[in-house]
Amino acid sequence: EEPLVRALTVDEGIAKVVLERVLDKPGIAAKIFKKLADYQISLDMIVQSMHKDGRNDVAFTVAKDDLQDTLNAMNEIKDEVEAKAVHYDDTIAKVSIVGVNILGSPEIIYGMFNTIASEDVNIDMISSSNSRVSCIISKSKIGKVADALAERFKLKAL
Amino acid sequence: EEPLVRALTVDEGIAKVVLERVLDKPGIAAKIFKKLADYQISLDMIVQSMHKDGRNDVAFTVAKDDLQDTLNAMNEIKDEVEAKAVHYDDTIAKVSIVGVNILGSPEIIYGMFNTIASEDVNIDMISSSNSRVSCIISKSKIGKVADALAERFKLKAL
Ligand SMILES: C[C@@H](O)[C@H](N)C(=O)O
Numbered sequence: 001e002e003p004l005v006r007a008l009t010v011d012e013g014i015a016k017v018v019l020e021r022v023l024d025k026p027g028i029a030a031k032i033f034k035k036l037a038d039y040q041i042s043l044d045m046i047v048q049s050m051h052k053d054g055r056n057d058v059a060f061t062v063a064k065d066d067l068q069d070t071l072n073a074m075n076e077i078k079d080e081v082e083a084k085a086v087h088y089d090d091t092i093a094k095v096s097i098v099g100v101n102i103l104g105s106p107e108i109i110y111g112m113f114n115t116i117a118s119e120d121v122n123i124d125m126i127s128s129s130n131s132r133v134s135c136i137i138s139k140s141k142i143g144k145v146a147d148a149l150a151e152r153f154k155l156k157a158l
Numbered sequence: 159e160e161p162l163v164r165a166l167t168v169d170e171g172i173a174k175v176v177l178e179r180v181l182d183k184p185g186i187a188a189k190i191f192k193k194l195a196d197y198q199i200s201l202d203m204i205v206q207s208m209h210k211d212g213r214n215d216v217a218f219t220v221a222k223d224d225l226q227d228t229l230n231a232m233n234e235i236k237d238e239v240e241a242k243a244v245h246y247d248d249t250i251a252k253v254s255i256v257g258v259n260i261l262g263s264p265e266i267i268y269g270m271f272n273t274i275a276s277e278d279v280n281i282d283m284i285s286s287s288n289s290r291v292s293c294i295i296s297k298s299k300i301g302k303v304a305d306a307l308a309e310r311f312k313l314k315a316l
């Protein structure tokens with residue numbers, strides 16, 4: 001099927017949490033997410049990129065209402081996974097474009113990032129699956145970015 | 159709907175590319191993905207986590223057949239985005255669990271990471287959307303990890 005952006009979604013009810021520089025060895029992610037399961041905390045997005053010097057950052061977003069519980073849970077586990085710090089940011093929002101096989105179209109991907117850049121907005125985090133690309137940006141910019149993306153891809157924001 | 163893992167997918171035909179320590183300012187991601195669009199390179203997964211000291215890593219996976227073109231494209235752009243290095247790894251594979259609202263179930267997320275950990279396998283990268291969680295691991299481990307996940311979630315690998 002020809003890749004096409006079918007929808008735009010925006011989520012302002014989330015907060016970002018990052019366990020910085022945890023040990024990059026088997027079992028560490030399991031410990032972190034076991035603790036979140038113990039606290040019954042649903043996840044919104046999980047991102048881990050390349051490790052460096054045997055350490056890695058594990059970043060995820062949760063519902064804002066769960067932020068305090070999440071920080072309590074992460075403070076219980078941070079020594080066991082040797083996190084250098086637990087960072088959080090509740091001034092962020094997520095904007096996503098959705099469509100069948102959109103990663104198959106480099107023009108669509110460039111289109112999203114270029115539209116955000118032309119609003120002079122910095123992209124804080126990126127996560128994707130074959131039918132969705134999500135960017136974390138400053139919450140204060142979400143309105144103008146959503147409008148610009150809706151215009152670029154000729155959509156209505158959901 | 160009750161979150162449930164409906165499928166397991168495996169992809170061994172990909173390679174990882176990371177632009178390390180690019181400038182973390184508006185427009186940088188657009189430059190990187192413009193170059194990939196110029197080369198007509200489809201993407202498989204894009205991951206960017208938290209920045210540090212005004213720099214960030216932009217990581218993505220492409221089809222193995224596109225790796226050489228991708229490296230050529232990234233070497234053309236690396237100075238403009240001030241990347242410290244262009245890293246690649248073609249010894250990786252991706253395993254994903256798929257299901258409606260699986261991020262809403264912290265037990266399922268923990269289940270995936272714990273199953274990989276119990277095979278003593280390190281998770282290299284993580285990316286997710288609301289219905290899919292993907293892990294990049296060593297290609298040599300993909301068989302046993304896929305089998306263990308299929309057993310854990312009572313599925314057949316697609
Ligand atoms: C690193 C890159 O994503 C940058 N933050 C941008 O917005 O383009």
Ligand SMILES: C[C@@H](O)[C@H](N)C(=O)O
Nearest residue numbers: 025027028029280281
């Ligand atoms: C950092 C964390 O993901 C680790 N690599 C693990 O496999 O658990």
